[in-house]
Amino acid sequence: MERAVDELRSLLGEDSVSTEDEILKAHGYSEWSSINIERLPVAVAFPSSTEQVSKIAKICSKYRVPMIPYSGGSSVEGHFSAPFGGISIDFMEMNGILEFQREDMNITVQPSVSWADLNAKIKDSGLFFPMDPGPTIGGMVGTNCRKSSAGYNLNSLFVGSEGTLGLVTEATLKLATIPEETGVAVIAFPTIKDAASMAVDVIHKGIMVGAVEILDDVQMNVINRSGATGRKWTEKPTLFFKFGGTKVSVADDIDQVQQIAKRYDTLDFQFENDPEKQKRLWSARKEALWSMLALRESGSEVWSTDVAVPLSRVAELIELSKKDLDGLGLFGSVLGHVGDGNFHETILFDGAKERAMVEHCVHQMVDRALEMEGTCTGEHGIGLGKKDYLQKELGDAPIQVMRAIKKSLDPNWLMNPGKIFDPKDK
Amino acid sequence: MERAVDELRSLLGEDSVSTEDEILKAHGYSEWSSINIERLPVAVAFPSSTEQVSKIAKICSKYRVPMIPYSGGSSVEGHFSAPFGGISIDFMEMNGILEFQREDMNITVQPSVSWADLNAKIKDSGLFFPMDPGPTIGGMVGTNCRKSSAGYNLNSLFVGSEGTLGLVTEATLKLATIPEETGVAVIAFPTIKDAASMAVDVIHKGIMVGAVEILDDVQMNVINRSGATGRKWTEKPTLFFKFGGTKVSVADDIDQVQQIAKRYDTLDFQFENDPEKQKRLWSARKEALWSMLALRESGSEVWSTDVAVPLSRVAELIELSKKDLDGLGLFGSVLGHVGDGNFHETILFDGAKERAMVEHCVHQMVDRALEMEGTCTGEHGIGLGKKDYLQKELGDAPIQVMRAIKKSLDPNWLMNPGKIFDPKDK
Structure with missing residues (x-):
């Protein structure tokens, strides 16, 4: 070593x-993570090029030292922890744009590029990267969507493999055209179930929304307390819709959403088409988690988790999960990307007793999601934290296939070992 | 055996x-294929359930007999040929809908379900499967797009693996809502380059088109001769646009496309919003290949191939390819799905001398596509026919990764052996 x-x-x-x-x-422990372990990496390497990463991998292979990729550090499931020691490879110096293929609507970037910087830098081209990821970059990499049916889809295999198959040093992202007009609609509801049901209705209707987000009363309270939007919102379960297109099509989308809203006993329907106010509103939504942490009066630990279920079950699951969450008596909230059937819970707590309560609550949500033919994670990944759930979700055969694939590409089990699944069944 | x-x-x-x-x-040879071999499978099995497929695989594994999946038989690259003999597994009896998850907007089907039947059967639900595949089903399987980040994306790995990793017995397809209004715009141009350039402009503008297809003069002539649309079209390079949405949004889309068309010296701009006429028009487009074969005066063999390139190069490549094609003096045409940078060539020919000419022409197109950082196939796949191109496109390392994955899941090399890549370099 x-x-x-x-x-x-x-x-x-x-x-x-x-x-x-x-x-x-800092590279083996995270205060945002639901799971942490004692052991730390023995060293952290900061490469500045793909060539250096390749040489690091050769050295680690030679000495049979585990390699753990690290980019941003936003994992909440122990992705970058080092259960077998080894070298943490931090990509922070690899944060550049390598090539902008403007006419192809693609851009090739290094892993630690910041999305906000990226969109600021290419703004004048009329293009943008349309995904709206969390406040930190994490290990997320985009996909090169150029159509191809040439051989195995290794791109899709490596995306989501959490560093257990290889180290990603570049990604080509598919860009979209910045729409002529954008708009945000904000609708408050008496119950979280109503809010989720209306979101599902909008998806069923086939209205093209850029995003549809559900925020509970706690999140709305946090946005108000942050003061970032210059406006007081009703502190009730709320849907945020994002629209983009021409002036005509955005007006048409809003009109359709208003028609659907009439089926519900909505409390408030606000529409924002001023770009600066939209930006402040959306950034308040994105920073709600961090605002929560900043505002906390009690609770020194945080548990953040997500699940996804088929569209038909998402309203029911959000309602049940919110009920359980409120029952804890802790500072916690629900936030969902309803169009994908995906939602998140964030709970602040203190000490072992509260941790056990939170754990029970989260496990109940994941178990329900699996019973509803959902998945144990829609965005966060498996890491160390959700290995047992992955086994429960998929059963033995798919895990054995994953193991065989890993073994074929990483025979000495050196690439981020201990994540997603173990070398053998327990 | x-x-x-x-x-x-x-x-x-x-x-x-x-x-x-x-x-x-019929299960080892195809008159549509660019490549055929002498050897045939020794038997064809017609399973009627997943359980039977699983038992067939066990028997074949026991006796080390190759397994070649067969579904529809539309391959043009020798996907279902049997270079090592073995059993052809024809899924024709597995053509049912297994489960329709209407509220989730998903449907689970067996491999040989017909897309036309599928959409007819679920029509009353207001949903449809929005892909518009070729006249036969082929080995194409859809993807279950329920969001998940749980472990390796085995779904994407198996989709496109051409039966070399396993036998697909069920697929869950993501459905879309049938739009309130649809429309088709048809625009003729003096040159194929103008047509392709305008298609790229529409994509760059960010207009949501359901499809954008380019047809050359030969294809337009075939549509006219087939008489299926009850209308004579200008026999020049032509773009077909498909729109879907509300009345307001479709009108807005057409308006935007018309604005862009003004930059070009277009010959004809037709718009069709009668659903029955749209259907006839689109089906004429889809059946153009078969109409070509039916109308042929000479040429007993057909070579059909496809490539895809980045958006910035597609107009140039289509223009160059069309020039080469016209230079052959044979009955051949170009047809493209320009939004994906993907296009097809179909050429009829007779005898060894013409075959050599066609082969040279096709190879030139694929080589150019690779030089433009494109791919050797956008839809047809590799099969037997494009193995050398895959090697050329990707280089050694990715092929070695694919080989390692195949070996880990199919150690005796029994799953559709000889397709995509060989066990060792030549």
Whole structure:
């Protein structure tokens, strides 16, 4: 192990390999994570090019040292923890745009590029990256959507493999055209079930929404307290719709959504078409989690989790989960991307007793999602935290297929070992 | 091999396993294919359930007999040919709808369901399967788009693996809502390059088109000769646009397309909003290949191929390919799904000398596509016919990864062997 670290130092330079305690802790432990372990990586490497990453992998392979990719560190399921020690590979210095294929509507970037920077830099081209990810980048990589039926879809296999098959050093992202007109509709409801049901109705109707998000009363309260939007919102379960297109089509979309809203006993229907106000509103929505943490009066730990279920079950599951969450008596909230059947819970807590309560509540939600033929995670991934759920969701055969694939590409089990599944059944 | 066939007969019954010469030929040879080989499968099995398919796979594994899945038989690259003999598994009896999850907007089907039947059967639900595949089903399977980040994306790995990793017995398809209003715009241009350029402009503008297809003068002539649309079209390079939405949004889409068309010296701009006429027009477009074959005066063989390139290069490649095609002096045409950068060539020919000319022409097109950072196939797949191109497109490392994955899941190389890549480099 020491020889591996020495070789890494002579490859990257002293400053680009750290064994400092604080750096090791920052790369093996996270206060946002539902799961943490004692062990830390033995060193952190900061490569600045694909060539360096390739050489790091060769050194690690030679000395049979585990490799754990790290990018942003927003994982809540222990993705970058080091249960078998090894080298954490932090991509923070690889944050550039490599090539902008403007006419092809693609852009090739390094893993640690910031989405906000990316869209700011290409703004004048009339294009943007339409995904609206969380506040940090994490290990998410986009896909190169150029159509192809040439051989196995290795792209899709590596995306979502959580660093257990290889290290991603570049990604080509598909861009969209910035719409001429955008609009945000905000509708408050008496119950979270009504809000979720209306979102499902809009999807069923086939209205093209850029996003449809559900926020509970707690989230709306946090947005008001943050003061970021310059406006007081009704503190009730609320849907946020994002529209984009021409002036005519956005007006038509809003009109259709209003027609559907008439079926419900809505409390408030606001429409915002001023771009600056839309931006503030949407950023308040995106920063709700961080605002929650900033505003907390009690609770020093946080559990953040997600599930996804088929569209027909999402309203029911959100309602049941919200009830359980309220029953805890802790500061916690529900937020969902209803169009995908996907939603998140974030709960603040203190100490072992509260942790056990939260764990029980979260497990109940995941179990229900699986009973509804859903999945144990829609966005966060498996990491260390959800391995048992993956086994429960898929059963033995698919896990064995995944294991066989990993073994064929990583025979010494060095790529982010211990994540997603174990080498053998327990 | 004989014992394997005997066991299959006692499993499936005498009528569901055939060794008749004509049946074997129909499952190992195709007159539509650019490549055919001498060898045929030794038997064809017709399973009627997933359980039977699983038992067939066990028998074949026991006797180390290759398995070649067959569904529809529309391959043009030798996907279902049997270079190592073995059993052809024809899914024709597995053509049912297994479950319709209406509120989830999903449907679970068996591999040989017909798309036309499928949409007819679910019409009253207000939903439809929006893909518009070729006249036969082929080995195409849809994807279950329920969002998940749970483990490796085995779905995407198996889709496109051409039967070399496993046998697909069910697929869950994502459905869309039937739009309130649909429309088709048909625009003729003096040159194929103008037509392709305008299609790219529409994509760049971000207009939501259901489909954008380019047809050359030959295809338009074939549509006129077929008489199916009850109307004479200008026999020049033509774009077909499909729109869907509300009355307001379809009118808005057409308006935007008309604005873009003003930049070009268009010959004809027709709009069709009568649903019955739209259907006839679109089906004429879909049946153009078969009409071509029916109308042929000479040419007993057909070569059909496709490539895809980045959006910025598609107009240039279509223009160059059309020039080469016209230079052959044979009956051939170009047809493209321009939005994906994907287009097809179909050429009729007779005898070895013409075959050599056609082969040279096709190879030139594929080579150009690869030089433009495109792919050797957008839809047809690799099969036997494009293995060398796949190697050329990807290089050694990705092929070695694919080989390792196949070996891990099919150690005896029994699943559709000889397709996509060989066990070793030549």
